[in-house]
Amino acid sequence: MEKIKMTTPLVEMDGDEMTRILWQMIKEELLLPYIDLKTEYYDLGLEHRNETDDQVTVDSANATLKYGVAVKCATITPNGARMTEYSLKEMWKSPNGTIRAILDGTVFRAPILIKGIVPYVKNWTKPITIARHAYGDVYKNAEIKIPGVGKAELVFTAPDGTQIRELIHNFDGEGIIQGIHNTRKSISSFARACFAYAIDTKQDLWFSTKDTISKKYDHTFKDIFQEIYDAEYKEQFEKLGIEYFYTLIDDAVARVIRSEGGFIWACKNYDGDVMSDMVATAYGDLSMMTSVLVSPTGVYEYEAAHGTVQRHYYKHLKGEETSTNSIATIFAWTGALRKRGELDQIPQLMDFADQLEKACIKTVEDGKMTKSLSLISTCEDPVILNSLDFIKAIRETLDSLLKN
Ligand code: NAP
Ligand code: MG
Secondary structure, X not given: OOOEEOOOOEEEEEOOHHHHHHHHHHHHHHHOOXXXXXXXXXXXXXXXXXXXXXXXXXXXXXXXXXXXXXXEOOOOOOOHHHHHHOOOOOOOOOHHHHHHHHHOOEEEEEXXXXXXXXXXXXXXXXXXXXXXXXXXXXXXXXXEEEOOOEEEEEEEEOOOOOEXXXXXXXXXXXXXXXXXXXXXXHHHHHHHHHHHHHHHHXXXXXXXXXXXXXXXXXXXXXXXXXXXXXXXXXXXXXXXXXXXXXXXXXXXXXXXXXXXXXXXXXXXXXXXXXXXXXXXXXXXXHHHEEEEEEOOOOOEEEEEOOOOOHHHHHHHHOOOOOOOOOHHHHHHHHHHHHHHHHHHOOHHHHHHHHHHHHHHHHHHHOOEEOHHHHHHOOOOOOEEOOHHHHHHHHHHHHHHHHHX
């Protein structure tokens, strides 16, 4: 087979630990033999981030804005222990946070469904994608522990000194208060990213808040979504036969459980944090979740939802065998390749991405899988493979699919 040619490079963001090892295996076994792979390579491994004072992360995000599509390996977010382990000059910020801020993006997470790994909710036959607003609310709050009697107020002061005041509570004893905020700009970007992604993936979009109780705060989210939908996206939605609808979060939760899946659920920051853990767990396993960061202007960065699988990496370093699931990382590559193919009109690249995803699913459905998958699969006699052999098994399946 002649290798598939690419015209525009993908922005390739390499990462850390076990996922960095998988990254190399995936390229060697599943990509380079089939594709004349064109990437602009950025090494986001912690050592290189430290050497470049984290400039490499910023550069990779800017390259993503330039080319439009990136694929990212999981990376370490440094903490105290990592400072010592890697002799860091500084406790560098989370790369995902840095990239998200530059791309002004929203993260969409969806599970990969496989026969034999049955969701806890039996009617969920299609993936539910969660879109979490990643700015503000309780994550950027101000809190006070009220010591005793007194009046708490919300005060806004304009540059000219005029004020808006609102009584929070007249305390007659100890208590607590918190102030949270969001901005029209951030909510609008979130809305646009959601509408754009719904159109891109041809799925319905649900949005839910608690607007009946929060008549100004949550209601503003609802209003901004509706205004932007009516002005910019309604026509395209109708043309594609997909739907946008807003509903109270209580109603959304009930409907989600009764649904068959196959839609995007846009959530405010806290709701998305909590609901994505619930949805991921109900579908089976973190190692089967994909994640894509979408900017309001339609720039895409694909990755796996899991981290660098540190525990497996230490085993690997000791020369012990690992059985780490590479599927979500492979799907990050296929997502990026398919998008690149779509933008550059290379149908062979899109088709290859489809076939490689099929090969991953078929390999597991045929009973060949990693340790963690075998623990949740209903397959009777699973063959448990190590990290490399699993990738090689996927390659065998891929070759047989490509022959047909
Ligand atoms: P993790 O890497 O997601 O791993 C947590 C545990 O989940 C693993 O120990 C493993 O369980 C299981 N697991 C996750 N992915 C798996 C896979 N592909 N195959 C098999 N098992 C898998 O999370 P963490 O250990 O909390 O974090 C490690 C590092 O990743 C941290 O430095 C963190 O900053 C970083 N992180 C990065 C990202 C990102 O770049 N997007 C996201 C999250 C975390 P067992 O050990 O029981 O087998
Ligand atoms: Mg959470």
